Amino acid sequence: MTSALAYLNAPQGSHPLVADMESVGIQLLAPPLKCGNLVQEAILHAPDVVICYDPLPSDELFKSLQALADTAPRPVLLFTIDGDTEMLDLALACGVHAFVVNGYGRHRLRPLVHLAQARFAREKALRDQLADLGSRLEERKIVERAKGVLMRARQVSDDDAFQMLRTASMHTNQRMGQVSQHIVHSARFADCVNRAGQLRMLSQRLAKLYLLQLAGMSAADATERQSQSLQRIDSNIAFLAKDLSQPTFGDLLTQVSDSWRALKAGLQAPQQASQMLQIDTLAEQLLAHAERLTDVLENAGAVAPLHVLNVAGRQRMLSQRYAKFAVLGLLGDRATQQRAQAGMAETRAAFEQSMDYLRDIPLSSPDIRAGLAVAAGHWSQMLAGSAPLKPGAGLLALAANSEGLLEAFEKLNALYEHSMQMLVG
Template sequence: MTSVLLLATPDPGAPALASDFSAAGFEVRGQGDCAHLVREALRAQADVLVCWAPRPDAALLQSVATLQAQQPMPVLFFTQDAGVECMESALAAGVHAWVVQGYAPQRLRALVHMAQLREKHERALRTQVAELGEKLEERKWVDQAKGVLMRAQQVSEEDAFRMLRRASMQANRKVGQLSKDVIAAARIAEATNRAGQQRMLSQRLVKLHALACSRTDGAAAAVLMKESIQRVEDNLAFLEAGLSVASYGDLVAAARAGWKVLRALLEAPAQPSELPRLDAAAEAVLAQADALVRAFEASGIAPQVHVVNVAGRQRMLSQRMAKLALLGNAAGQAATAQEFEQGLATLQQAPLSTAQIRAMLDQGAAAWKTLRAAMPEAAQAGGRMKVAAASEELLEVFDRLTEAYQGSMEVLVGG
């Protein structure tokens, strides 16, 4: 039996709604005043809401809209208002049957069924629209994910889609959902790489400043310093534009503030006496970048980016090693060398490995040996140039290696 809730505005000429609807075979769940429409409808949980409102006002129709937003249901109105404007407002609010001066006990079943059928039809349309929206959204995610894989794997659009489809089958997930995760993983992997670059650049800039102070290949150091400063600015712009302000805004703002301090010191003439201040500011930039990387790894969006972090950290350690050699910090060199060799071992033992990655790891190990061999000569001009050259070679190898990890299928799809 269909249940109805009967609500009315004060009207001495209102018919005996409860008696008429009961006689028509409906279960009357309750009666009340239209002034409490939302509360009464939510409480009664009837199949159909029936309102007797000879002159419905805007507040009443707004109550209908509020109800439909919270708990959609068929709504039947009996009214004397034949105005098109009021009828239009009623339909927009969610009224399914608007009966003008047409109340009759023998018509009640047909009118209630009309309201129910129209509500059912509208619900089906909403479902279709939602499904269409989901399909369009899924297509958008798939297209973006294909672009990510095409760039990372250097494959055609067709091959990229095959990769997505194969990965979705292996994971027993829809291609659209997997595509969304690929995009999120790519974004976090690149952010991890960029923040990792900030760590490296903080150390590289001190190294280059130390070379300038010692008058060792000053022209080349100046070019690399200009390039490094621009790289820091580009990374910060990427992080500011691409990351959630709510999740990471405070960390990015701290990184920007720390860089402002370091950049001001870098723009002053190179003086050996300023190196300690410069190094302290660089360590602050490194710590702020480290905080960002830790936040990315803890986000849960792409836990597989850890290997990107480890490879990126090797770049920083290569520059720190050269910086410490130029500053004559032997104790720091020993600790940094141990960190670098632990990181190298971690990457060599990591399950994520391809022929390209293995070849770059071998190159990195060889370049590391070259840097270590040059360290004892760092107090002399020729030795400083060897340290600088070896550290740049090591940086270039681990830059490429980090990008290889960043674009790997294992990082992008978690496979």
């Protein structure tokens, strides 16, 4: 039996709709409704059809029918005496499937209900087809984006990238669109994790360069690297502000930006030995905020290999932090020297623990292993030259090895970020 809800805009008992429904085998699930209750009752009863009688339909009825179409779509049959064409267009736009003008009759009730149901089913089929077509188009766009990621990362052709996607799809028993979405998602977060991680390193590099200049290093050399680092931080913050969701990450990025403004102002002021501890404190604040942002991005990416990228990126920061503390100990008083020694010991332990981790994980390649060997060489030389650090040649060697170590891990990060294992997790 067909079930129905009814809306009747007529004095009670003056219209035969309710009695006629029962006589032709249409079950009324509730007494005739008020206009404002249509959606609530439709959700509650889930009728096969909604039948309305309103001689002159109002805006309130059409708003209710639109809400019904948006919330709990059902076939709608509307009897009226208003044959205005604009009213017809409005009714169809609001989800009315049979708009009957001056045509009410008990003998016509069932055929018109069937007409409304048939049109509703047809519209639903067309909407489903349209949604499926839209989904396929979106999937195709995602596949193309994923192919682009793989082509850049693996230096392969369009056909080879497509074959990689097919292979991954078969091995994981997922649609190619799902695999592609995962790759695009992973690549996006890999880039954000890398850029946020660079902010950690640059905070320490800038403090190191400030101290090296105070210690008598070539001003031109340090100034050029300082200028590059300043531009790099500005560029990375602008990229993250554009790429990340402000409601999700905006508060963390604001902390990074605020701490960067304070450090930047200190670095651009005339250099003074009396300000070196203040510069170090501001650099540590930027480091803490960038570290928090990087860790949150790693977790938000929900891809396990992002942790590898985070660890490798953190090594860049630790290389600069160790060199910074070594120069700070050279320039400072006894209390500052003690602070520097503690910082060097902490940084060394963290760096070497991460090196052991990176050597042992299965995510590797001949290029990665060679890069780790180069980094280990620079690290050994930096340790040897900093215990204790001596002015002149010792300072130059420390600066060179810290930059060499940074360059080695920049290359390693690119290898980790672009590896196939990183992209597909």
